[in-house]
Amino acid sequence: MSFHEIRFPADLSFGAMGGPERRTDIVELTSGFEERATPWAHSRRRFDAGLGLRSLDDLEQLIAFFEARRGQLFGFRWKDWSDYKSCAPSKSPSPNDQVIAKGDGATKSFELIKTYRSGSAEYARPICKPVKGTVLAAVQSVERREGVHFEIDLATGVITFEEAPLQDADVTAGFEFDVPVRFDTDRINVSVSSFKAGQVPDVPIVEVRV
Incomplete structure (x- = not known):
């Protein structure tokens, strides 16, 4: 396209x-x-x-x-x-804003998503155009550094970690988009x-x- x-x-x-x-x-x-x-x-x-x-x-x-x-x-x-933003408009993004995946010990790349919730219903929106310099990430609440532990593709919204997150580890991210x-x-x-x-x-x- x-x-x-x-x-x-x-x-x-x-x-x-x-x-x-x-x-x-x-x-x-x-x-x-x-x-x-x-x-x-x-x-x-x-x-x-x-x-x-x-x-x-x-x-x-x-x-x-x-x-x-x-x-x-x-x-x-x-x-x-x-x-x-990945958070409320009045707040600043943090690396624990959105759970984007669960680690499986092998997968390194994950798509950014933003989840909207109301009661028991929710909708997961793919985020494919993150803003440069705003993407934060964490694995099991431990923050990772862009350029050291992960890279972000600004054209697709795919985040790739240097090492695959461990099995069942929460992969989270915060960002503007x-x-x-x-x-x-x-x-x-x-x-x-x-x-x-x-x-x-x-x-x-x-x-x-x-």
Whole structure:
């Protein structure tokens, strides 16, 4: 897939609106009951980048980024300000934030995940675009050092340890992350006069699978 490892300007995404989207197929039975299923294992996020624009300079920055991505052609990184850490928004990531795997004594590479819990239900979200310099890791609560005990692939979110964690050892990680997205349009339509009057362009952004 065509993807540029560059982040959409974070100051422009700060005012954007959006969040996770699910797809649910619902069949109503003759009895009045419903059968519900989903073809998606993972949610997909949508945003409107136009809402983050506050000046003509912002608009120029958006157009430059749009042109460099060739519209919908190339994907890019997006900072979702409502959900970009392995921990609560008010905290800083720690190496024990998320249990990403159990050691088996042989496996060295693991994918970063973030688990969302509510009651007895939970959802494990793959994290494939961690932010450089933010990934922390531990094995059985003992912190490991990047470049010494492990390496992180920033393009895939796969963490590889120098030595395989022992059988049943908790492998944990903390991190900041971006969302892989693309523009969901090949056109930006805006007039300078309307923009000055407070009308911002509609610039849809959609998450992509990588």
